[in-house]
Amino acid sequence: MNSFHIEPIYDSSLVALAASVVIVAVLILVTPPTEDPQKRRWLMLLRAIAGLVLVVAMFRPGVVRTDTRAAEATLVVAIDVSRSMTLPDDEKSDRWTHQKQAWQSLAEGLEPLADSMNVRLLSYGKTTAELPNPTPATLDIVVPDGELTDLAAAATGAIAIAQGQPLAGVVMMGDGTQTAPIQGNGAERVAQTLKAWGVPLWSVPIGPASGPSANRDAAIDALPESYQLFAGNQFEVSFQVPLRGLAGISVPVQITWIDENGKATLAAQRRVLSETANSVGDVSIPLIAPAPGTYRLNVEVETQAGELVTTNNLQTAFVNVREGGGRILYIEGESLYEQRFLRMALRRFPDLDLTYQWIPRDTASRWPVDLGDWFEKGRFDIYIIGDVDADAIGREQLAELAETVGAGAGLITLGGYHTYGAGGYASSPLADVISIRMDPSRRRDINSEIQPNTPDQIAGPISVQPARRHPVTDLGGADPVRVWKTLPRLLGANRFVGPKVAPGVQVLLETTDGAPLLVVGEFGRGRTVASAFDSTWQWWREGKSEAHRRFWRQVVLWLLSREEDSTEQINLELDARRFAVDADVGFRATLTSIAENQSIDFVAEILDESNTITPVTDLADTSEGNSQTVTGKIPKLIPGYYRLRVGPRDTASKLNSENLAFQVVDQSREMTMPMADPVYLRQLADITAEHGGGSFSYEQIDDLIERIAKRRKQAEAPVVEKFTLGDDPLTGWILFALFATALIIEWTLRRRWGFA
Missing domain, CATH: 3.40.50.410 (von Willebrand factor, type A domain)
Known part of the structure; x- marks a missing residue:
């Protein structure tokens, strides 16, 4: 709505009216001094225009507009x-x-x-x-x-x-x-x-x-991240199958082997039935380990109709399959340092399974001890007989052990006061098995007092040196003899009558004056090791744990006919093998060398499934004695399968790089809460x-x-807009221009016409 209004000067219409009367009076009374009517009219018109502008300016007319709209x-x-x-x-x-x-x-x-x-x-x-x-x-x-x-x-x-x-x-x-x-x-x-x-x-x-339909989900959970297996062995794959909104539905689950070349082989299939709306099924499936190599073991539940999230339908375990493991039975009569450190060394290896049996001497009244089926063929791969009397085991069980060794098992006999001839083995069924000659006259009574300086003992300290080059005694380095010289001396040893003269019998270690300390041999299809000493724990105690570990492992592997290359190896570890995208995961690569103060410049890389390499930077390198450790962090990666590779920067190095596979998974809360x-x-x-x-x-x-x-x-409200002539610069200048123009023209005409 629009309305007209005036806003006279001084807010007074009387003042504006009086001023207007004065202006009109001036226009009428003060006329141009000429008798020419045409000129008079022009001058009066111009004065009238100027006067009108003044009157309008004094009354200030305007328009008021009233409207309703939202602010x-x-x-x-x-x-x-x-x-x-x-x-x-x-x-x-x-x-x-x-x-x-x-x-x-x-x-x-x-x-x-x-x-x-x-x-x-x-x-x-x-x-x-x-x-x-x-x-x-x-x-x-x-x-x-x-x-x-x-x-x-x-x-x-x-x-x-x-x-x-x-x-x-x-x-x-x-x-x-x-x-x-x-x-x-x-x-x-x-x-x-x-x-x-x-x-x-x-x-x-x-x-x-x-809801019942929108809340459906099938998943695989609680699958171990990794397995260490031996080829041909049976093992159990255990996992959980959480099911939601699938009551009464039998859900298929399958297990698949994925080899290093990406070839998939179906291993097993099962079905899991949920009887309630929400259930968690515990599943355990027996499998046979495949040929040696590295594998991914995929456990997957079939996607169900109506599932919104399928990223949890599959879990992967990383599997390292080795060429047959070693099962070891260690029988000891003296619970001393040697057995403790020997057990500790062998149990560090995942491919060796150690069973320990202690037969104390104070149980002699109950000898022989019944060891059940432990000496049956195929029960164990290696037998270690420590400082234990032959009567503690008994002739029947020793005879069974001899047959088992002849069928292909390995046998280690250790030094001690009740071993070999002193322990009654010279007259036992193992006399033909052990690779040294034994003297029955050295038989020592189990209750007799031990004299340290006896003819069947070599008093310590004893320096050990290799008698010949052999996989058992090769502890690495360019000069094995020099490595053996760095090892601490032994506290003592058995004095052997001598090695047997038979095919396969060899003296591998001896004292500096030529007394045999380690003799290996063969019996049937089995291998034997006769050790005169029982104080290699000294090596561990004096900082030579790597030499101790490698020596006994090489003894075991030789008995298994699996001689190991003595090349030093990197031990590579990851905090986790399966982790989320945003997880902070570190790794450690450890090299323990026989030689001290050896430093290797390591490089770490991440390889994806297409072998694209992502370098790992900011490695931390620490060395302590003969051990060097490199640590780092896995960079942020997209979901997928990867390999961590750590090795020497020098490609000409004899040290091999180590690889460890891992998986980056999408465990976003956004995607797990559908x-x-x-x-x-x-x-x-x-x-x-x-x-x-x-x-x-x-x-x-x-x-x-x-x-x-x-x-x-x-939200609409009345909005009043007021427009007053002369309030804004535009109309003010227009009024001024009209007034000034009229007066200027009037003055110009008067001058031209010669008027005063």
Whole structure:
């Protein structure tokens, strides 16, 4: 509505009227001094124009316009850009597609309100960010890759983005599932703030709610990360199958071997039946270890109809299959240092299984001890007889042991006061098996007092030297003799009568004056080792643990006919073999050398399945004695299978690189919590219901637009606009220009015509 008004000078119409009368009187009474009527009319006209401008300027006429419209405000639309929006919404499309459709419809529907409402678009995940210049097509270039969802951050960001301008409302789209840690009262506190301000919150839930069909999930869990196996051995694969929403359904599970070349071989199949809506099935399946090599063992449950998350349907274990393991029976009569350190050394190797049996001398009244089936063929691969009397085992069991060694088992006899001839073995069934000659006259009574300086003993300290080159005594280095000279001397040893003269019998270690200390031989298809000493624990105690470990391992492997290359090896370890993308995982590569103060420049690399190399930087190198350790961190990698390779930088080095496979898995909370929470979004919107807040599905955007328009209509208020002539620079200058122009022209004409 428009109306006319005047605002005279000094707010007085009388003053303006009086001034106008004076102006008119001057125009009438003061006439131009000429008798020419035409010239008189022109001059009077110009004076009249100037006078009229003055009269108008004194009365200041204007127009008042009264209108009703909403004051300008900001509408904030928050859209969810977390990874869970890539999950299915229904059978036709995913959540992100439906959210884009909802935004497009909303943006187009709000265009008629653009004059009074500024739309701001906010993306939220773990953090928030404004999307500039929002259009219906803005989300076409946005990627939902957020690792967490923080609804409180979204609501807080919506308030902050308005930047002091009145809020017309907040529209929050998304699946409503809070995956980020909640700080304080979360989104509810922000909704209460909006309520206090009279600002409505409108939610648009997207995604299926929990329910019998939408909550379906089958997974594999609790599978060990790795196995160390021996070829041909049976082992148990144990894991769990959590099932949700699959009551009464038999779910297939299969186990597959994946070799180094990527070839898959089906190992086993089972079916797991869930009798309740939520169950966890414990499954244990016996398998036979394949040929030696490295494998991935995949355990997978078949994807079920309606499953939203399938990344948990498969778990992988890393398997190292060795060429047959060694089962060792160690029988000892003296619980002294040697047995303790020997057991500790052999148990460090995953391919050796050690069983220990102590037969104390104070049990002699109950000898022989019944050892059950331990001496049966195939029960153990190697037998170690320590300082134990032959009567403690008994002739029958020793005879069975002799047959087992002849059939292919290995035998180690150690030094001591009750071994060999002194222990009664010269007259036992093992006399033909042991590779040295024994004197029955040296038999020592079990209860007799031990004299250290006896003819069958060599008094210490004793220096040991190799008698010949052999895999058992090759401890590495260019000069094995020099390595043996660095080892601590032994405390004493048995004095052998001498080695047997037979094929395969060899003296490998001897004293500096030629007395045999270690004699190897063969019996049937088995191998034997006769050791005169029992104080190699001294090596460990004096910092030569690697030499101790390698020596006894090489003895065992020679008995198994599996001579090991004496080349030094890197021991590579990972904190975990299967870990999440964001996990902080370290590794250690340890090289323990016989030679001290040896330093290797190591390099570490990550290889993916296509053998693309990613170098590992920031390695930490520490050395202590003859041990060198390199540590580092696995860099951030995308989900997949990888190999960690650590080796010498010098490619000409004899030291081989070591590889260790691992898996990076996607364990994002966004992807493991697939259910939407529309109820929570509805509750947030209902907090502001008294101000028009509410919840709408993505298919009800038209209703939401109507609600927003109605809300803006309710916010309309009378707006009065007043226009007064001369108040603004434009009209003021126009009046001045008319007045000045009229007077200038009038003065110019008077001069031209010669008037005073």
